[in-house]
Every structure is written in C-alpha cells, then in structure tokens.
Amino acid sequence: MTPVPRQRTARLPVLDAHVRRSEGSFPRTSRALRARLVAVALVLVSIALVTVYFRESEGGTLHGAQRIGVSVAMPFEVAGERVARPFKDAFGWASDLLGAKSENAKLKKEVDLLRQQAIANETAAQENKRLQGLLGYVDGPRFPENYSGVATRVVGRPPSAYDQEMLIAAGSGSGIQQNDPVVTEEGLVGLVTDVTSNGAKVTLLTDQSSAVSAMVLESGAAGIVRHGPSDPSALILDRVGKDALVQEGDLVITAGWRSGSLESLYPRGIPIGTVKSVGQQDVDLYKRIQIAPLVNFDALSDVVVLVPNTRPK
Amino acid sequence: MTLDALKAGVLLLFAALVQVSITSNIQVASGHPDVLLILVIAVALLRGPAFGAAAGFWAGLVLDVASFQTLGLTSLLLTLAGYFAGRLGEVTKKSSAHPSLIAVTFGTIGVGLGSAVLHFMLGETVPASEFFVGMLLPTLALNLLLAYPLYGLCRRLLPVSPRERREVIPVV
Numbered sequence: 001m002t003p004v005p006r007q008r009t010a011r012l013p014v015l016d017a018h019v020r021r022s023e024g025s026f027p028r029t030s031r032a033l034r035a036r037l038v039a040v041a042l043v044l045v046s047i048a049l050v051t052v053y054f055r056e057s058e059g060g061t062l063h064g065a066q067r068i069g070v071s072v073a074m075p076f077e078v079a080g081e082r083v084a085r086p087f088k089d090a091f092g093w094a095s096d097l098l099g100a101k102s103e104n105a106k107l108k109k110e111v112d113l114l115r116q117q118a119i120a121n122e123t124a125a126q127e128n129k130r131l132q133g134l135l136g137y138v139d140g141p142r143f144p145e146n147y148s149g150v151a152t153r154v155v156g157r158p159p160s161a162y163d164q165e166m167l168i169a170a171g172s173g174s175g176i177q178q179n180d181p182v183v184t185e186e187g188l189v190g191l192v193t194d195v196t197s198n199g200a201k202v203t204l205l206t207d208q209s210s211a212v213s214a215m216v217l218e219s220g221a222a223g224i225v226r227h228g229p230s231d232p233s234a235l236i237l238d239r240v241g242k243d244a245l246v247q248e249g250d251l252v253i254t255a256g257w258r259s260g261s262l263e264s265l266y267p268r269g270i271p272i273g274t275v276k277s278v279g280q281q282d283v284d285l286y287k288r289i290q291i292a293p294l295v296n297f298d299a300l301s302d303v304v305v306l307v308p309n310t311r312p313k
Numbered sequence: 314m315t316l317d318a319l320k321a322g323v324l325l326l327f328a329a330l331v332q333v334s335i336t337s338n339i340q341v342a343s344g345h346p347d348v349l350l351i352l353v354i355a356v357a358l359l360r361g362p363a364f365g366a367a368a369g370f371w372a373g374l375v376l377d378v379a380s381f382q383t384l385g386l387t388s389l390l391l392t393l394a395g396y397f398a399g400r401l402g403e404v405t406k407k408s409s410a411h412p413s414l415i416a417v418t419f420g421t422i423g424v425g426l427g428s429a430v431l432h433f434m435l436g437e438t439v440p441a442s443e444f445f446v447g448m449l450l451p452t453l454a455l456n457l458l459l460a461y462p463l464y465g466l467c468r469r470l471l472p473v474s475p476r477e478r479r480e481v482i483p484v485v
Contacts, residue, residue: 031361031363032362034363035361035362035363035366035396035399035400036362038362038363038366038367038396039362039363039366039392039393039395039396042366042367042369042370042388042392043389043392043393045370045385045388046370046373046385046386046388046389046392047385047389048385049384049385049388050383050384050385050386050389051385053383053384053385054383054435062384066377066378066381066384069378069379070378070379070381073330073333073378073379076330076334077330077333077334077379078334080330080331080333080334080335081334081335083335084334084335084338088338155333155334156333156334156337156379156380157333157337157338157380158333158337158380158381158382160345160428161343161344161439161443161447161448162428162432162437162439163380163382163437165381167333167380167381194381201381208436208437208438229440298340
C-alpha cells in the first residue's frame with residue numbers, strides 16, 4: 001500500500017488566516033483588557049475607600065480630607081442654591097396658591113383658638129416661674145431661653161432617599177459644633193453630625209440613625225421618637241407603655257432629660273409632631289404611636305442651629 | 314485624550330455640585346433626577362469603557378465629598394456604571410439608534426439596585442414597595458427625560474471623530 005503524501009500546503013492558508021486574524025484583533029483585545037483592568041482597579045480603590053472610611057475615627061485622614069473638600073465646594077454649592085432659590089420659591093408660591101383659600105379659613109379659626117390658649121399659657125408660665133422661685137427648683141437648659149440661634153440656609157442634600165441628611169452654609173466659624181440641635185419655626189429638624197469651617201452636615205430626625213427622647217405634652221407619656229419602619233419620612237413614638245394615655249392630635253415635644261453629668265442633646269420643649277394614630281396589640285410590649293412631623297423635611301430651605309449660651313465664644 | 318479627560322472632569326465636577334445643590338431638590342415621590350449618572354453614561358458611550366470607568370470613579374468621588382457621604386460608595390457604583398455603559402456603547406455602536414436611552418435605563422436600574430444592596434449591607438434599609446414605586450420608577454422616568462439633552466451636550470463637548478464613527482468595533 002502506497003502511503004498518501006500529506007498535503008502540507010493545504011493547511012497553510014488556514015494557518016495564515018489565523019495569524020492574520022490574530023494580528024488584527026490583538027490591539028482590540030489589548031484595549032478591552034486594559035479597560036477591564038482599569039475598571040477592576042477603580043472598583044478595588046472604591047472598596048478600599050469605603051472600608052477605610054468606616055473603620056477610621058472622625059478625625060481620620062479620609063474624614064479630614066473630606067472636610068477640606070466640603071470647605072472648598074461649599075461656596076459653589078451656596079452659589080448653586082442661590083441660583084435655584086428663585087425657581088424653588090416660585091414653585092412653592094404656585095403650589096401654596098392652590099390651597100390658599102381653604103387654608104385661610106382654617107387658619108383664622110386656629111388663630112382664635114390659639115389666642116385664648118396664649119392668654120392661659122401666659123398666666124400658667126408666670127405662676128410656674130413664681131413657684132419655681134419659691135421651691136429653689138434646679139432646672140436644666142431650657143429652649144429657647146438658654147440658646148442662641150444661628151440662622152442659616154440649606155445648601156444641599158444627598159441625592160438619595162437612604163441618607164436623610166442635608167448640608168447647611170454655617171459651620172464652626174459661626175460657633176456651631178457637632179451635636180448641636182437644629183430647628184425651624186415649626187419644630188425639631190435634627191442634629192449637627194459633622195462640621196467644617198464654613199459648613200455642616202445635619203442628620204435629620206427621619207434618618208435611621210436618629211433617636212430623640214420625647215414626651216407627649218398633654219399626658220407626660222415618655223418615649224423615643226425615631227423613623228418609621230415603612231415610610232422613611234414618617235416618625236413613630238416608641239417605648240411608650242400600654243397604660244400611658246395618648247390620644248390623636250396630642251403634641252409630642254423633646255423630653256430634655258438630665259442624669260448627673262449626662263444630659264440629652266436636645267433641650268426640653270422643642271415641638272416634634274402631633275400624634276397621628278395610636279394602637280396596641282396584646283402581643284406588643286408598647287403602644288404603636290405614629291407621629292405626623294410638624295416640619296416638612298422635603299421643603300427645608302432655612303434652619304436655625306441652637307448654640308448653648310454657656311459655650312465660650 | 315488629555316483634553317477630553319480635562320473637559321469630562323470639569324463637566325462632571327460641575328454636575329456633582331449641581332446635583333447636590335439643585336437637582337436633589339427636584340423630587341417626584343422619593344425619586345430625584347440623577348444628572349451625574351446620565352453624564353457618566355453619556356461620556357462612557359462616547360469614549361469607551363476605560364474612560365467611562367475613570368469618569369464614573371471621579372464623578373462618584375466628587376459627589377461623595379461634596380455631599381458629605383461615605384467616601385467610595387458612589388464611586389463604586391458609578392465606576393461600574395461607566396464601564397458597562399462603555400461596553401454597551403461598543404456593542405451597540407452600529408446596531409442601536411438610541412444607545413443613550415438603553416444605557417440610562419439599564420444604568421438607573423443597576424445603580425438603584427446596587428445602591429440598595431450596598432446600603433442594606435451598611436444597615437440602611439428601605440421597604441421594597443417604597444424602593445421600587447417611590448424611588449426607582451420616578452428616578453428612571455426623570456432620567457429618561459434628561460437622557461437626550463444631556464447626551465447631546467456630551468456629544469458637543471466630546472465630539473466623535475470621523476475615523477471613530479466609521480470604525481466598527483467588534484465584540485471581544
């Protein structure tokens with residue numbers, strides 16, 4: 001049997017084509033590989049940043065660098081807010097106008113009622129002051145007598161519903177420090193949680209990390225106000241015993257406790273909200289109380305930071 | 314390339330400040346327009362995945378600093394969004410007439426879900442109904458409204474050269 005000679009040339013075109021295709025696709029493969037490497041490297045850097053940021057203390061390098069960054073960016077954010085302010089005001093004015101007539105009638109009734117209450121309150125306050133003087137009553141810091149306010153504008157908010165925070169345009173240069181309470185004329189807004197020289201971060205009452213010792217004004221039932229489990233912007237009054245008397249429409253204010261050298265970050269008497277609903281079940285330890293906040297957290301434009309008068313200037 | 318990087322860097326820096334001080338006030342339910350994400354996607358579509366990833370990282374870092382948030386969190390999400398938008402741009406360069414709409418849709422959903430997962434890992438949770446109906450859908454609608462104008466702005470700023478326009482980039 002005669003061996004059939006191998007046709008080596010027949011394979012050449014195939015090999016040749018393969019080589020040529022490789023030559024053509026090499027730069028593209030290299031480019032794709034480079035893109036992947038860049039993406040992986042940047043993802044790793046991001047993860048490292050998150051990890052270090054969480055592990056380091058408030059005075060750590062990354063926190064310090066971030067404060068410098070915020071200080072640099074703050075004037076631009078203030079400028080941006082100033083540009084946007086007329087449009088926001090116009091939108092607010094237009095939406096307010098829609099419900100103005102019905103709201104006017106409601107407010108007139110409310111004014112009559114409040115005028116009567118104000119007279120009664122004034123009498124009670126004078127009597128209270130006289131009795132405190134007689135008893136030599138030792139009191140904690142009171143709102144608003146023992147605080148001076150730093151009025152400032154809201155310049156920014158994180159673009160995410162997870163972070164119930166905002167940036168304000170006043171910082172340590174205006175005497176503001178970490179843990180200063182923040183209010184509006186309606187009620188409590190939150191707490192200053194980070195400060196730079198010309199700005200500060202305020203964590204709102206609706207944030208998952210916020211908790212305020214509070215009490216129901218009418219009955220004195222005490223509890224803790226924190227964010228609701230279902231709606232991120234809702235509040236609940238937790239840890240109120242089942243035997244406490246709480247009704248719909250009751251006013252919830254800060255409790256402002258004091259125990260030895262420790263005291264609440266919030267002074268007593270700042271309004272938080274009104275009781276929206278009260279419920280309880282046999283299996284629950286406490287009442288289920290929902291609160292309608294007095295402050296509209298979605299439309300904050302100006303706030304007041306409470307600085308204790310005892311703080312050295 | 315350096316000029317492109319500079320232009321994109323300044324654009325994204327400006328967009329991050331606008332996002333913190335202006336667009337975060339525009340709210341539909343709990344959703345906000347994500348101008349920065351749209352711009353990162355537009356830059357990535359025009360300049361490819363490596364450029365997109367770098368743009369996403371820079372944009373996220375600026376946003377995290379300017380809004381006093383956890384450093385690296387937004388960078389991580391926008392880096393991935395930039396990279397995948399760049400890849401999508403390569404794949405659909407010749408086949409899709411609306412790459413920006415497709416990329417913004419996938420990008421918004423991907424970043425939204427990624428953000429939910431990261432925040433869940435950090436102990437911040439939002440109910441599923443609130444997340445999908447209150448946050449994700451309004452954000453997607455607002456982003457789609459802004460996708461064309463912002464993509465157009467990026468095209469003017471980072472024009473595609475005739476050579477690049479002719480080039481067919483295969484899937485590797």
